[in-house]
Amino acid sequence: xxxxxxxxxxxxxxxxxxxxxxxxxxxxxxxxxxxxxxxxxxxxxxxxxxxxxxxxxxxxxxxxxxxxxxxxxxxxxxxxxxxxxxxxxxxxxxxxxxxxxxxxxxxxxxxxxxxxxxxxxxxxxxxxxxxxxxxxxxxxxxxxxxxxxxxxxxxxxxxxxxxxxxxxxxxxxxxxxxxxxxxxxxxxxxxxxxxxxxxxxxxxxxxxxxxxxxxxxxxxxxxxxxxxxxxxxxxxxxxxxxxxxxxxxxxxxxxxxxxxxxxxxxxxxxxxxxxxxxxxxxxxxxxxxxxxxxxxxxxxxxxxxxxxxxxxxxxxxxxxxxxxxxxxxxxxxxxxxxxxxxxxxxxxxxxxxxxxxxxx
Numbered sequence: 001x002x003x004x005x006x007x008x009x010x011x012x013x014x015x016x017x018x019x020x021x022x023x024x025x026x027x028x029x030x031x032x033x034x035x036x037x038x039x040x041x042x043x044x045x046x047x048x049x050x051x052x053x054x055x056x057x058x059x060x061x062x063x064x065x066x067x068x069x070x071x072x073x074x075x076x077x078x079x080x081x082x083x084x085x086x087x088x089x090x091x092x093x094x095x096x097x098x099x100x101x102x103x104x105x106x107x108x109x110x111x112x113x114x115x116x117x118x119x120x121x122x123x124x125x126x127x128x129x130x131x132x133x134x135x136x137x138x139x140x141x142x143x144x145x146x147x148x149x150x151x152x153x154x155x156x157x158x159x160x161x162x163x164x165x166x167x168x169x170x171x172x173x174x175x176x177x178x179x180x181x182x183x184x185x186x187x188x189x190x191x192x193x194x195x196x197x198x199x200x201x202x203x204x205x206x207x208x209x210x211x212x213x214x215x216x217x218x219x220x221x222x223x224x225x226x227x228x229x230x231x232x233x234x235x236x237x238x239x240x241x242x243x244x245x246x247x248x249x250x251x252x253x254x255x256x257x258x259x260x261x262x263x264x265x266x267x268x269x270x271x272x273x274x275x276x277x278x279x280x281x282x283x284x285x286x287x288x289x290x291x292x293x294x295x296x297x298x299x300x301x302x303x304x305x306x307x308x309x310x311x312x313x314x315x316x317x318x319x320x321x322x323x324x325x326x327x328x329x330x331x332x333x334x335x336x337x338x339x340x341x342x343x344x345x346x347x348x349x350x351x352x353x354x355x356x357x358x359x360x
Contacts, residue, residue: 016178023151023183027190030153038129040136043143043158043349048150050187051173051180054260054284055163056197056333058109058312059229061147062116063333067343068143069118073350076141077114078132078155080148081107081124083285090125092135108285108315109147115239115315129155143350150190151182159349161342162191166202166226167264170213188217193225193345198264199336200228223345225338229331231268235311237318237326248329249273252305256296258282258313265310269329277303286316293320300325 029035047064049055061077068075081087084107093101093110095117103111106124114122121139125131132144132155146155150162172180188194194214199207207226234243253274257265262281269276278299282288300307307326309317314328 012177016175019177020175020184024186027153027183027187035153037156038133038154039156040132040144042141043352044146044155045143045159045161045346045349046146046149046152046157047161047163048146048148048152049163050150050182050185051164051168052176052182053165053168053180055165056227056229057148057163058112059331059333060161060163060195060197060227061113061145064145064346065113065117065120067346068145068350069120071347071350073142074140075117075120075143075145076132076135076139077110077120077122077145077147078128078149079107079110079113079122079124080126080128081110083107083287084110084124086124087126090123090127090131090134092139093122093124095120103316103319104287108312111315112312113147128152150187158352159192159345160190161193161195162188163195163197164210164214165261166196166198166207166210167261170209173213185214185217188214189219191218191222193223193342194218195225195227195338195342197227198229199226201264201267223338223341225342226336228334228336229264229268230334231272231329231331233330234308235314235328235330236324237314237322239314241330242327245272248308250275252277252303253308254296254299254303254305255279256282256307256309256313256317258284258286258288258316259310260284265329268331269308272329274308277305288313288316288320290320293317293323297321297323297325 047057047061065075085105091106093106093114095114101111110122110124123131123135175181175184231245233241236242251274253269253276255266255269255276266279296307309328311328311330317326
């Protein structure tokens with residue numbers, strides 16, 4: 001083990017230091033105007049992270065868009081649409097249009113976000129600054145939400161919310177390839193708020209250790225919120241709630257997930273009392289094939305079980321089959337700490353008059 005550790009340090013540490021330096025220089029160039037940003041006349045709220053892997057950005061974007069709707073504001077979400085056909089170009093989903101769109105074109109997360117919106121739109125495409133400029137006059141949003149955009153420095157942000165996963169060990173907080181960081185933690189100087197997800201799955205001591213660790217890098221007195229994901233019900237492939245959570249107790253389940261953190265989903269099913277016969281994991285954003293679904297249905301039949309998946313995966317599964325044995329466990333964000341302080345800051349940013357003319 002010592003030889004392996006020495007080998008990794010010898011070869012990976014220089015790459016890690018180089019990676020961190022490149023991102024530091026990039027932030028420096030944008031901060032001092034050596035690289036040009038795009039500015040828009042509405043507030044831009046970024047929801048991103050500094051680590052690889054899932055931190056729960058999509059559920060948080062859904063909560064944030066709903067919060068803005070309740071404040072009588074119309075958001076536009078800028079998202080990449082990862083692995084969708086429009087990722088390299090652009091497209092728009094307006095609220096209420098999700099039934100007429102295809103995850104193969106738009107990606108799974110944009111459809112999930114748009115389906116949850118009461119009023120607003122989702123702009124899909126990798127070049128988010130250019131796509132916002134393209135659709136801005138047509139959509140006339142009150143607020144722009146930049147999904148997974150903490151490293152998308154080309155677009156000026158009014159407020160940066162950075163998410164962390166409480167389950168990620170502190171030993172992994174090293175810049176790639178040594179660890180799970182996309183860039184150095186010094187980038188947290190640009191964070192205006194921090195949100196720690198899955199806080200119900202770790203001890204208070206572990207949460208405090210993470211907060212103490214991050215406090216070395218972010219500005220003091222910024223809002224820090226602790227959240228968990230609370231299940232709200234069991235839904236069929238037509239997005240209709242058909243069972244309450246009590247129905248899972250003793251129920252035989254084939255658990256299926258194509259998300260960044262499948263283990264959290266599987267543990268949630270167990271915690272609700274279901275008898276998980278088998279867990280089936282696919283890569284994040286995996287597009288299910290007919291063969292995938294048929295295999296899952298055969299497993300369900302052989303065990304007299306139902307198939308349980310995440311809400312994000314249901315967007316793709318239902319395209320292949322609306323079989324009555326396929327269900328999703330839907331969740332929503334529940335604040336454990338820091339909700340009032342965070343929402344107050346979001347209100348201040350969202351309701352402020354920002355009359356900066358669109359540049360570039």
